[in-house]
Amino acid sequence: MTININDIYQGLPGLSTTSGKHLFEACIVCLTRQNHNSNGTKLSVYGDKQIDFTLTWDNIFDEQLDRTWADQFYATEHGAVCLAILLALKLTDYTIIEKSARKNGFDYWLGQKEDILFQKKARLEISGIFSGTEKDVNARYKVKVKQTNQSDTLNLTDYIGIVEFSKPIANFGTKK
Amino acid sequence: MNLQDLHIKAISIADEAFIKKFNGKLDDAKLLFKKAFRFEKEAALVAQKKNIGEPTISVLLKSAVSLAINAEEFREGEKLISIALYGDPPFEIAEELRNLLEEIYFQRHLQLKGVTLNPSELQLVIAGRGIGYGMAKSVEVFDRINIFEKITLRTFERKTGKPFREKGNVAKEIKMNFQPYLSVPRAASIAFTIRLGGNYEQLKFSGFENSIEIIDDIVDNISLVNQGDFITLKEKIKDEVYFKNFVGLSKELAPDGKEINLVGLTITRNGKEKNVQFTRMRNDINSSVFIDETELNQNENKRIDIAGRLSAADEDKSNIRLTLDNGVKYSVTVPEGLGDIVKKYWGEQVKISGIEIKNRVVKLLSLDPA
Numbered sequence: 214m215t216i217n218i219n220d221i222y223q224g225l226p227g228l229s230t231t232s233g234k235h236l237f238e239a240c241i242v243c244l245t246r247q248n249h250n251s252n253g254t255k256l257s258v259y260g261d262k263q264i265d266f267t268l269t270w271d272n273i274f275d276e277q278l279d280r281t282w283a284d285q286f287y288a289t290e291h292g293a294v295c296l297a298i299l300l301a302l303k304l305t306d307y308t309i310i311e312k313s314a315r316k317n318g319f320d321y322w323l324g325q326k327e328d329i330l331f332q333k334k335a336r337l338e339i340s341g342i343f344s345g346t347e348k349d350v351n352a353r354y355k356v357k358v359k360q361t362n363q364s365d366t367l368n369l370t371d372y373i374g375i376v377e378f379s380k381p382i383a384n385f386g387t388k389k
Numbered sequence: 390m391n392l393q394d395l396h397i398k399a400i401s402i403a404d405e406a407f408i409k410k411f412n413g414k415l416d417d418a419k420l421l422f423k424k425a426f427r428f429e430k431e432a433a434l435v436a437q438k439k440n441i442g443e444p445t446i447s448v449l450l451k452s453a454v455s456l457a458i459n460a461e462e463f464r465e466g467e468k469l470i471s472i473a474l475y476g477d478p479p480f481e482i483a484e485e486l487r488n489l490l491e492e493i494y495f496q497r498h499l500q501l502k503g504v505t506l507n508p509s510e511l512q513l514v515i516a517g518r519g520i521g522y523g524m525a526k527s528v529e530v531f532d533r534i535n536i537f538e539k540i541t542l543r544t545f546e547r548k549t550g551k552p553f554r555e556k557g558n559v560a561k562e563i564k565m566n567f568q569p570y571l572s573v574p575r576a577a578s579i580a581f582t583i584r585l586g587g588n589y590e591q592l593k594f595s596g597f598e599n600s601i602e603i604i605d606d607i608v609d610n611i612s613l614v615n616q617g618d619f620i621t622l623k624e625k626i627k628d629e630v631y632f633k634n635f636v637g638l639s640k641e642l643a644p645d646g647k648e649i650n651l652v653g654l655t656i657t658r659n660g661k662e663k664n665v666q667f668t669r670m671r672n673d674i675n676s677s678v679f680i681d682e683t684e685l686n687q688n689e690n691k692r693i694d695i696a697g698r699l700s701a702a703d704e705d706k707s708n709i710r711l712t713l714d715n716g717v718k719y720s721v722t723v724p725e726g727l728g729d730i731v732k733k734y735w736g737e738q739v740k741i742s743g744i745e746i747k748n749r750v751v752k753l754l755s756l757d758p759a
Contacts, residue, residue, distance in 0.1 A: 232404040235408055287411070315455045346692060
């Protein structure tokens, strides 16, 4: 199955082109810095489902983009958001993205239809690792599960997406 | 505009604001955050008035508070947090609102409020779960003060062109002139004034002003670490060993996200306060900053994570020993510049991440308390 990363800024419901392009750039920066091929890079996903995707994208990486995205930590977090949203749309029944602001960016919520804001929606908890092992990915996943444990009793559903860029791999699933 | 429209408008403006902030256009970003805040606040208050239900009300209020903080409208943020917590937010959202409230109070504590700083002084503020109002876990405070002293003395040695001192003591005249002095703590989370050097006239070192230059350098460089701008930091600290040392020490000064959430520095220049909030968590100051990325990739299969008790082995060879709980001993090679950090943990339980270059010989990548 193929994921074209360009889709992130091409008409996803709830995500503006401006915002999508920002996430796209971050993702391309991370993948290119890890020497991945824009014509087809395997992304192995495990978690709720085990599935291999082929990532493709327009390679817009150049020196200027490299300079703009100097903060690798910031790029990794935003690049991970990009891939996690695209994975959520492939792996779940959700079709709508909603956003709420937080201190350094946004929380992302998944929904099925444009009903009341944030109700019957699942929050997507995302984290990125630029260069790590499957063990690192799983450890980060566990941290996110702990962080979201308290929401059990209050009906906030959580999906967790941890993306690693060197292989690349992703652990994606509901909080269990 | 209905609730949905107000929220969509707010988020669309916030999108632009975050991108402006990312591109360093901070004044433009602040104006946009103010605008976004007005729309999101209205959306939140409409949701509350119509009693539209949770989590909508608290999520919108939290979103508005986040925008208020970015717009530096702290009092507005405080009011909205009170409204949200007075309601019935989901536990998780309530916790996030409390964290935002802590951040708003931290902003208040960063202000000097009548305390006068002379140019060779700065205010250090520490806040988080481990810090009460004017009371603190001693280890959290003293560790950071020790680290700050190390940063100061290393900065002085670097700026006077001395090669990095891997061993031995700081020269006596440097210590006399630039050793930090501490005020009594103030209740503001916990805050101290730190003065570089005593009251007597400082010696002049050639090509070098005095404590003011050191303080400005430290504050600017910590700000760069906080922004993740390691490229500019590398341009400012050209010597690789000093660079690694500064990043390593900054990591020790940074909040851990558990006991300490916020560390702040305040100085006054030309009668104006300048604040640096050090909010980047220690885990987000990545070891890859001071490790050769190629070497890391080539040795991916030799990566190892081990935990145990750290002890000194051979200081001359920059080696330390890690004894695991099962008695197995590892020799750990410490890269140049990181000795200051390692020494802090001698005799303590730590987690080490590294590359196993030979059987039970590890090259250190990162070190954290267990």
